[in-house]
Amino acid sequence: MFESLKYIMEIQDKAKDIIYKTYYKINMTDEDIDIHNNSNSCYLYFQNFNKDNYKVKDHDHLKEKNNYRGPACNNCNIKCNKNKYFKLPVIAHNLKGYDSHFIFQYAGLLNRSISVIPLTDEKYLSFQIDNTIFLDSYQFTLCSLDKLVDGMNKSNNKELFKNFNEEFNNITDELNNLLR
Numbered sequence: 597m598f599e600s601l602k603y604i605m606e607i608q609d610k611a612k613d614i615i616y617k618t619y620y621k622i623n624m625t626d627e628d629i630d631i632h633n634n635s636n637s638c639y640l641y642f643q644n645f646n647k648d649n650y651k652v653k654d655h656d657h658l659k660e661k662n663n664y665r666g667p668a669c670n671n672c673n674i675k676c677n678k679n680k681y682f683k684l685p686v687i688a689h690n691l692k693g694y695d696s697h698f699i700f701q702y703a704g705l706l707n708r709s710i711s712v713i714p715l716t717d718e719k720y721l722s723f724q725i726d727n728t729i730f731l732d733s734y735q736f737t738l739c740s741l742d743k744l745v746d747g748m749n750k751s752n753n754k755e756l757f758k759n760f761n762e763e764f765n766n767i768t769d770e771l772n773n774l775l776r
């Protein structure tokens with residue numbers, strides 16, 4: 597488990613590195629420029645701009661083209677820094693009831709910041725190690741993994757897993773079911 601956690605942290609650090617090093621200049625369409633010039637309130641918190649909290653162009657630094665997000669106030673723009681909003685999601689089924697114990701035994705050894713949303717002393721709804729957030733898919737589906745996979749297998753909908761099947765077209769049916 598400790599090795600797996602270290603591996604997840606490695607992936608997180610690599611992703612973080614790419615995100616922090618990537619900076620594309622703002623690239624707006626004519627429509628964006630119109631929207632920006634005609635707005636008088638922040639698109640994030642809807643308060644009006646003023647002399648101290650003035651209008652700025654918020655843009656996605658990770659996108660090369662059409663990266664304008666909206667007219668933001670200066671305060672919101674500063675708060676929306678990449679460090680705060682980059683999160684790597686790790687999803688486990690029944691994390692709350694079971695898996696979190698195994699992960700948490702080793703989390704402290706990583707020497708990284710940890711925060712939890714506790715349900716009780718022992719059960720955590722979700723927790724975060726650095727920028728990696730651990731979520732419980734059971735909270736969204738309330739169904740066993742076995743039943744979920746079974747339901748998907750019974751469906752003849754060709755649109756399901758279309759991209760997945762195109763990408764992984766050389767694997768056995770068993771592996772296909774497992775990876776879904």
Ligand SMILES: [Zn+2]
Pocket residue numbers: 638639640641642643668669670671672673
């Ligand atoms: Zn704002």
